[in-house]
Amino acid sequence: MVVDPITLLFLTLAVLVLAGLLVALVIFYTRNSHQLHQAIELNSHLQTQLAEKPVKLLEQAHTKSMEIIDQANKHANEILASTKTYEDTSNQGLKDKMGLLEKEQAEIFAKASQEMKTAYQNMLSQIQEEDINSIKSMTKEIQSDVLADFKEFREDLEKETINSEKIVKEKIDEEYLAIEKELDDYKKQKYQKIDEDIYKILYRVSEIVLSQGITFDKHKQLVLEALETAKKEQVFK
Amino acid sequence: MNEDAQYDQIIAKIRLKSEVTLTLVCLDEFVSNFFIPNNNVNLPQLFNKLPNEVSKLLIEMFLKDPVTPENKLLYKSKAEALAEKLRNCNVVQMTLAFQPDETAISVFSDWIKKNVSVDTIIDLQFDQSIVGGVQIVAGGLYKDYSVRKNLAGRFQIQREEIMAMLK
Numbered sequence: 001m002v003v004d005p006i007t008l009l010f011l012t013l014a015v016l017v018l019a020g021l022l023v024a025l026v027i028f029y030t031r032n033s034h035q036l037h038q039a040i041e042l043n044s045h046l047q048t049q050l051a052e053k054p055v056k057l058l059e060q061a062h063t064k065s066m067e068i069i070d071q072a073n074k075h076a077n078e079i080l081a082s083t084k085t086y087e088d089t090s091n092q093g094l095k096d097k098m099g100l101l102e103k104e105q106a107e108i109f110a111k112a113s114q115e116m117k118t119a120y121q122n123m124l125s126q127i128q129e130e131d132i133n134s135i136k137s138m139t140k141e142i143q144s145d146v147l148a149d150f151k152e153f154r155e156d157l158e159k160e161t162i163n164s165e166k167i168v169k170e171k172i173d174e175e176y177l178a179i180e181k182e183l184d185d186y187k188k189q190k191y192q193k194i195d196e197d198i199y200k201i202l203y204r205v206s207e208i209v210l211s212q213g214i215t216f217d218k219h220k221q222l223v224l225e226a227l228e229t230a231k232k233e234q235v236f237k
Numbered sequence: 238m239n240e241d242a243q244y245d246q247i248i249a250k251i252r253l254k255s256e257v258t259l260t261l262v263c264l265d266e267f268v269s270n271f272f273i274p275n276n277n278v279n280l281p282q283l284f285n286k287l288p289n290e291v292s293k294l295l296i297e298m299f300l301k302d303p304v305t306p307e308n309k310l311l312y313k314s315k316a317e318a319l320a321e322k323l324r325n326c327n328v329v330q331m332t333l334a335f336q337p338d339e340t341a342i343s344v345f346s347d348w349i350k351k352n353v354s355v356d357t358i359i360d361l362q363f364d365q366s367i368v369g370g371v372q373i374v375a376g377g378l379y380k381d382y383s384v385r386k387n388l389a390g391r392f393q394i395q396r397e398e399i400m401a402m403l404k
Contacts, residue, residue: 203392207368210384214369219335220344226371226382227348235373235380236329236353 004105007098014094021090025083032076039068240315243298244322245355250290252346254360257323260287260295264316267299271309280304327357330374334367334383 046061214222230236251257263283270280281300284292298319299312329349337345342361349357353375364372369384 203388206388206392207366207385210368210388214334214384216335216341219333219369220337220341222370222384223331223333223345224348226373227345227352229382230373230375230380231352233380235378236357236375 004109007101007105010098010101014090014098017090018087021083021087025080028079029076032072036069036072039065039072240318243294244319247291247294247298247319248322248326248358249350249355250288250294251323251326251358252288252342254328254358256288256291257326257358260291261320261323263287263295264320268313268316271304271313322356325356327354327376328360329353329357330360330362332362332364332367332372332383334363334365334369336363337361 043061043065046065047058049057049061051058247260251260263286267280267283270283281296284295286292287295299316302308304312331345342359346359349359360374362372367381367383367385368388370382370387372383373380
């Protein structure tokens with residue numbers, strides 16, 4: 001619950017006034033009580049004196065004291081009555097004043113609410129407008145940032161792609177050269193093997209053809225020629 | 238004719254190592270029969286297994302006169318002397334690519350006896366893989382005069398030309 005500060009101040013003042021009055025009454029009462037006590041003491045003193053003086057004096061004193069007491073009581077009652085009246089009056093005034101203040105405060109509150117509502121609406125509209133502008137601006141900034149980032153990303157990607165292509169191409173070239181070398185070696189080995197095989201086959205075929213093609217006389221002639229060669233080479237020495 | 242000349246004459250007619258071996262066997266049988274009592278073996282028949290010329294010479298040498306108890310020891314001594322000479326003959330090992338007939342063997346043996354020495358005999362071997370020619374082992378020396386080796390040598394020398402022809 002929202003309490004108006006002015007009302008709160010007023011209520012506080014009222015409470016303070018009442019508290020002041022109450023304190024004053026208590027002080028007054030205490031003083032009267034003290035006077036009463038003094039009077040009782042005086043009475044007691046007088047009674048003591050009267051005990052020593054004649055009864056008349058005592059009675060006069062008694063009467064006088066009674067009067068004084070009555071007068072004090074009366075005076076005290078008057079004060080209490082006036083205090084009561086003043087309290088009632090004050091309460092009524094306070095109530096009236098509070099009602100008035102409440103009314104005024106209600107009007108002030110209504111007016112202030114209306115003003116605040118208007119100001120709030122204005123501020124809200126302004127904020128909305130500023131927000132829209134900010135959002136628009138942010139959108140543009142984001143768009144430009146995104147475009148810049150995208151451009152940068154695309155450039156990086158292109159660079160990376162080119163580098164990757166270059167690396168892959170180098171790798172492929174290396175692999176190609178290695179494979180080409182292996183293939184050449186393999187071909188050389190195979191050619192060499194084929195050459196040797198063909199050579200062996202040809203040699204064997206030649207052997208077979210020659211062995212079948214040499215006549216008996218030719219065999220004899222070959223042996224004799226070999227013997228002559230051996231003789232020249234001094235194999236038989 | 239003295240005995241050495243007879244031995245040389247016989248050795249000159251022996252061509253192959255196999256004939257030497259056979260002759261040694263025959264001589265051994267011949268000598269063994271001297272000491273078998275009541276032996277009716279036809280001695281000339283023992284030498285019929287040998288080549289004719291060798292057989293004739295042996296018969297002439299050992300059976301010209303009948304074998305008697307008196308000349309048995311002499312014949313035995315001659316046979317052993319001949320066997321010793323045969324064992325000491327020079328041997329030339331010849332490996333041929335074909336099976337030579339008697340004529341061919343004689344031709345080769347004549348050549349060896351004429352160009353090397355009369356007491357040289359041939360240890361004849363057969364190996365078709367040498368294609369042609371001869372492989373000779375003489376006096377611990379080996380020589381390959383085969384067509385196979387010649388062919389291999391030619392293939393080796395003319396390898397590039399041969400391969401060029403093949404391609």
